[in-house]
Amino acid sequence: MPTTSTSPAGDPLSALSYEEARDELIRVVTELEQGATTLEESIALWERGEALARHCEEWLIGAKARLDAARAGGGTAQSSGTPQTSGAFDGE
Template sequence: MNAVPTPEATSDVAALSYEQARDELVRVVSELEQGNANLEQSLQLWERGEALARRCEEWLIGAKARLDAARQGQADE
């Protein structure tokens, strides 16, 4: 499912550190797995989870780019 998150679901995600986004994503997944939320709540949780997962991916891509640059710098020396 590739839902487009609502602005409410992503409003503060861009400011989260990797660890904050990951921890909240774990909480969201846990809530969804419990199955106690109604349909609307489940959709909001899903959208939030999608936004958090994208934020984690952004951090990981950035970290990989930094590592690659550092390795390239060492190889150039």
């Protein structure tokens, strides 16, 4: 399921690379840890962080699925650069 939140620049969250989403998530967590925001701002940051974390997880699941397919000799790994949501992440 694609993530439909938007980045601060107004771009769809799905357009962010893993690294961009991870870096923004780090910024969000840092801002929340500082505690200098209002309750409303904190809630919005928390929601953004949750969406970013889901997006990163989708990228990691897709990367694992592609690695598993390559290891299994399933032909060419998918190289579209978009997150794949099939499979489960088992921490290998």
